[in-house]
Amino acid sequence: MSNVEYNDLREFIELCRQHGELKEINGADWNLEVGALTEATAELINDPPMLLFDQIKGYPAGFRTLSLPIASHKRAALALGLSLNKTKLENVRLGAKKIKEAKSIPPVEVEYGPVMENVLTGNEVDLFRFPAPIYHSSDGGRYIGTGDSLINRDPVTGYVNMGTYRMQLHERNLLGLWMSPGQQARQICQQYWDQGKSCPVVATFGIDPLSFMASHTKRPFGSSEFDFIGGLRGRPLEVIKGPITGLPIPAHAEIAIEGEVPPPTEESREEGPFGEWPGYYSGGTLGTGELQPVIRVKAVYYRDNPIILSEAPLWPGASKRALPLHAGLLWDQLESAGIQDISGVFFHTDYMVVVSIKQRYAGHAKQTAMAVLGCAASARNGRYVVIVDEDIDPTNMKEVLWAMKTRVDPATDIDTFDGAWSTPLDPRMPPEKRESGDYTNSRAVFYAVRPFAWRNKFPKSSRTERELLEEIVRKYQSVLPFPNV
Numbered sequence: 001m002s003n004v005e006y007n008d009l010r011e012f013i014e015l016c017r018q019h020g021e022l023k024e025i026n027g028a029d030w031n032l033e034v035g036a037l038t039e040a041t042a043e044l045i046n047d048p049p050m051l052l053f054d055q056i057k058g059y060p061a062g063f064r065t066l067s068l069p070i071a072s073h074k075r076a077a078l079a080l081g082l083s084l085n086k087t088k089l090e091n092v093r094l095g096a097k098k099i100k101e102a103k104s105i106p107p108v109e110v111e112y113g114p115v116m117e118n119v120l121t122g123n124e125v126d127l128f129r130f131p132a133p134i135y136h137s138s139d140g141g142r143y144i145g146t147g148d149s150l151i152n153r154d155p156v157t158g159y160v161n162m163g164t165y166r167m168q169l170h171e172r173n174l175l176g177l178w179m180s181p182g183q184q185a186r187q188i189c190q191q192y193w194d195q196g197k198s199c200p201v202v203a204t205f206g207i208d209p210l211s212f213m214a215s216h217t218k219r220p221f222g223s224s225e226f227d228f229i230g231g232l233r234g235r236p237l238e239v240i241k242g243p244i245t246g247l248p249i250p251a252h253a254e255i256a257i258e259g260e261v262p263p264p265t266e267e268s269r270e271e272g273p274f275g276e277w278p279g280y281y282s283g284g285t286l287g288t289g290e291l292q293p294v295i296r297v298k299a300v301y302y303r304d305n306p307i308i309l310s311e312a313p314l315w316p317g318a319s320k321r322a323l324p325l326h327a328g329l330l331w332d333q334l335e336s337a338g339i340q341d342i343s344g345v346f347f348h349t350d351y352m353v354v355v356s357i358k359q360r361y362a363g364h365a366k367q368t369a370m371a372v373l374g375c376a377a378s379a380r381n382g383r384y385v386v387i388v389d390e391d392i393d394p395t396n397m398k399e400v401l402w403a404m405k406t407r408v409d410p411a412t413d414i415d416t417f418d419g420a421w422s423t424p425l426d427p428r429m430p431p432e433k434r435e436s437g438d439y440t441n442s443r444a445v446f447y448a449v450r451p452f453a454w455r456n457k458f459p460k461s462s463r464t465e466r467e468l469l470e471e472i473v474r475k476y477q478s479v480l481p482f483p484n485v
């Protein structure tokens with residue numbers, strides 16, 4: 001069932017080139033230019049191209065960065081091996097089906113992989129060899145880790161976790177790490193720290209887009225991201241046993257490191273500020289207010305002409321990370337929780353989750369919202385949950401807002417819940433609350449559905465039928481500048 005046609009980031013870039021989805025830019029400066037060009041492209045161009053930066057100022061040709069890997073609908077579909085001529089919503093549905101049907105395929109260990117083409121150990125370790133950008137003007141430093149993966153192993157169960165965590169380039173062999181409270185990678189580090197030990201880690205800075213998506217979407221603690229990636233690919237991920245840590249290193253990664261995260265009481269650093277996905281700076285007093293963990297880097301591995309995968313956070317108006325895997329995962333988790341007749345799921349950043357259902361009984365909409373608040377894929381970082389009827393496409397903000405404006409009676413159709421899992425990144429978290437360590441926020445649920453009891457008396461929609469609209473658009477396309485439908 002897998003149509004994942006690539007094996008690594010380079011092959012994915014080639015695939016995107018063949019589909020006209022790639023723009024190459026030479027000569028940009030890692031200091032703000034790469035970041036600003038990425039943001040401008042994402043903010044101003046619909047379905048923006050992927051950007052491959054080469055000949056970066058002060059760096060040898062071939063040492064590249066890649067932005068907006070999955071920012072267009074087409075690239076997201078290519079990354080997941082889905083059809084290119086389906087709508088966004090149909091691909092979310094197909095993604096959910098793929099997740100449900102995927103077997104768990106563990107990685108295979110290989111002796112050698114291209115990531116080992118260049119090896120730096122001991123005093124040779126120098127992460128300034130790579131053109132890590134400063135993305136936003138008040139960022140506290142260069143960030144090599146944005147589209148990265150941190151890999152560590154639970155000492156009790158042996159679960160090998162993979163998660164995306166921003167990494168600041170402090171020194172040639174020292175990285176800063178921001179792991180928000182409650183995150184699985186942090187829970188694992190904490191177990192080592194509680195025993196006064198350092199946590200061994202691997203990190204990658206350039207893996208294929210499917211592995212990257214799996215790395216930043218939340219599955220229950222203990223369910224292996226590696227096995228999930230293998231299942232979605234339909235073939236195992238090849239890994240090399242890290243010579244220092246024994247942890248798996250994706251063999252086709254562009255850049256990888258091995259190292260350890262000492263207990264913060266032993267070594268920690270100021271981290272950030274860093275422009276984050278809500279569109280505000282975070283870190284320092286806008287984080288937990290504490291010094292943050294570091295990775296002591298013991299070895300660096302990289303391919304010839306390495307590519308840093310960059311997924312710098314952009315304010316929500318520019319954030320175009322297409323989310324079929326994230327939405328598909330929530331769809332699957334909701335069905336596992338027993339929610340019937342889901343017709344669509346979508347995230348408009350983590351702050352707004354929209355689920356469409358064909359209502360079967362009174363209370364169905366509320367049951368769906370409760371499940372959204374609790375599922376692994378959506379429990380953290382939320383703000384609004386919107387439940388809509390099946391005639392509303394959750395990926396289409398015009399339709400979602402229409403439902404919120406016309407099917408919600410504010411006095412009766414909005415619930416709020418306090419004390420939900422949030423992060424210190426939340427710009428609306430009051431300073432005293434952040435300082436007290438209570439990293440929770442409230443959630444609002446909008447039941448933007450026709451009230452079940454009198455749904456048949458609800459006025460009929462006057463919106464032009466899709467078939468008629470499409471026919472008219474085709475007929476008058478030469479007269480008016482309609483897009484292709």
Ligand SMILES: Cc1cc2nc3c(=O)[nH]c(=O)nc-3n(C[C@H](O)[C@H](O)[C@H](O)COP(=O)(O)O)c2cc1C
Pocket residue numbers: 146147161162163164165166167178179180181183184185186215216217218219311312313
């Ligand atoms: C580009 C990107 C950067 C991220 N950076 C961080 C981060 O710095 N700290 C953090 O706690 N979560 C970050 N996340 C979210 C986590 O990757 C996500 O919650 C993931 O599920 C964590 O996996 P784990 O709980 O299995 O370790 C980021 C997500 C993305 C997409």
Ligand SMILES: [Mn+2]
Pocket residue numbers: 161162163184219220221222223225
């Ligand atoms: Mn995990």
